[in-house]
Amino acid sequence: MTVLIYGSYGFVGSLIAEEAIERGLDPILAGRDREKLREQVDDLEQPGRRFALEDPRIVAEALADVDCVLNCAGPFSNTADPLVQGCLESGADYVDITGEIPVIESIRGRDAEADDAGVTLLPSAALSTVPMDCLAAHLADRLPEATTLALGVDSFRVPSVGTVRTVIEGADDGGAIRRGGELEDVPTVWRTREIDFGRGARPAITMPMGDVSVAHYTTGIPNVEMYAVMPEPARTALKLHRVLAPILSASPVQLTLKLLAGIREGPSKRARERGSAYIWGEASTDGDETIVSRLRTPDPYVVTTDAAVTVTERVLAGDAADGFQTPAGAFGPEFVLDLEGVKGFFDESTPEASSPVNPLLR
Ligand SMILES: NC(=O)c1ccc[n+]([C@@H]2O[C@H](COP(=O)([O-])OP(=O)(O)OC[C@H]3O[C@@H](n4cnc5c(N)ncnc54)[C@H](OP(=O)(O)O)[C@@H]3O)[C@@H](O)[C@H]2O)c1
Known part of the structure; x- marks a missing residue:
């Protein structure tokens, strides 16, 4: 199973990337900045993939061999849409750590499309929410x-x-x-x-x-x-x-x-x-x-890092249904424990x- 962490060299992205590596997820590190990505790839000795989000074809190509995207690149009002679109085209599941209401609402609006594509969309795998x-x-x-x-x-x-x-x-x-x-x-x-x-x-x-x-x-x-x-x-x-x-x-x-x-x-x-x-x-x-x-x-x-990686593990394991999902909706109230x-x-x-x-x- 292949996980791609987008925005992996940001502050929270780095914490999440390190935790994902420690748990054996072997993630592809990704983002738009060549230098920052190269530095992190060298430091963590993981594969890296540089791509920006402006061109939908490039995003879909970058996700072609990916099973799950974990988006840590915020503000998510700029990044969630193109990555969700890329996931719907490539068939990858999508997890993020947004706390932005308009972003969550927009992702929920793609519930039927995701269901048809056999894709899970699970935003807000973080302290909020x-x-x-x-x-x-x-x-x-x-x-x-x-x-x-x-x-x-x-x-x-x-x-x-x-x-x-x-x-x-x-x-x-x-x-x-x-x-x-x-x-x-x-x-x-x-x-x-x-x-x-x-x-x-x-x-x-x-x-x-x-x-x-x-x-x-x-x-x-x-x-x-x-x-x-x-x-x-x-x-x-x-x-x-x-x-x-x-x-x-x-x-x-x-x-x-x-x-x-x-x-x-x-x-x-x-x-x-x-x-x-x-x-x-x-x-x-x-x-x-x-x-x-x-x-x-x-x-x-700490909660955000743990929640994002644990949700990604559960999504990769096939524990979440297709379509738009919430954390407790997918895994039950006890999940937080x-x-x-x-x-x-x-x-x-x-x-x-x-x-x-x-x-x-x-
Ligand atoms: N829901 C919650 O409870 C919760 C908890 C913690 C954090 N967050 C959210 O998580 C986000 C990240 O926080 P952070 O502290 O890690 O921020 P950060 O250090 O500024 O990192 C942001 C990352 O996003 C990337 N990015 C931003 N805009 C982009 C764009 N348009 N295209 C491509 N990449 C873009 C940045 O890449 P570049 O350097 O190339 O710009 C960087 O890798 C924030 O939105 C924060 O509010 C939510």
Whole structure:
């Protein structure tokens, strides 16, 4: 079985490539930059394949002998479409680590084509969305009549350059929730809640993370909100973004922000070894029944690396059906517990009130 890791020399791509090699997947390393790829190929002593994504014929040719593509090249708004198209033409399965809602929605839109082609499309094999999706599926099993799902992550840490770039790229999109089964645009920092992630209540804000898409497709629950803990300066910056959005989305400013993002390093090995994430989920019915479950995981970049490689192994083994798949939809809620160091599920039937504290600035 042949795996090709696209964007293998990026920050997360490198972590994933090294993990894939360690697990014996013998991946082809790939990306568009000749020098960066050559350096990595020499360093890791793996085969490499250089190709850019502009020409669909070149992409399809590059994937002709590949069984599964693992796309680590973000922002995925620029890379997912051509690689998914290449996979549909060559018959390779597709896995990525996107957390971008429009990208997930676009991949889901190709479900029927993928089914016809005998191809699995499984985006978001990362911190967002594997733990939250599995937690959502677990909550739906516990409370099958649930109509509303709130999910949250407490893991704030210095992000990698690529994550900063991806957030900047999507900065003008505002927030998003799911209501009545449909995605709904809401302002940035639409709501704030005090949430007990398992270590006391902390203020969290609504975030337009991929979980808003994925958890709905896994569970069928029509109303989904996703929260993340943010320290106060970041919350204020995001609130200000509402006012500044038209300026932020202007391309010279985006360019400057991207250049600024370019001077930051990703989290160090030591920081990754010490990091952790607390995952919270709440399901409720129209009749006011509410349940809560939690998970604790290692550092977000450790979870992302483990999730991406484990999902790829399972897809290669033929464990996922053809068509668009979500992590918990493909492998069940317990899948997250297969990842190294994940603890849970911690269930509560009558949770302490964890209510909206600040119906912010509608
Ligand atoms: N869902 C989650 O929980 C989660 C977790 C972690 C990271 N991520 C996402 O993963 C992505 C990668 O993060 P990172 O820290 O590894 O970023 P990074 O270090 O900047 O690496 C990005 C990689 O993507 C490639 N790339 C970007 N645009 C491309 C394009 N148009 N065509 C071809 N290659 C392209 C880059 O290649 P060049 O150097 O040639 O440009 C590089 O190899 C980000 O979008 C981040 O948000 C998601």
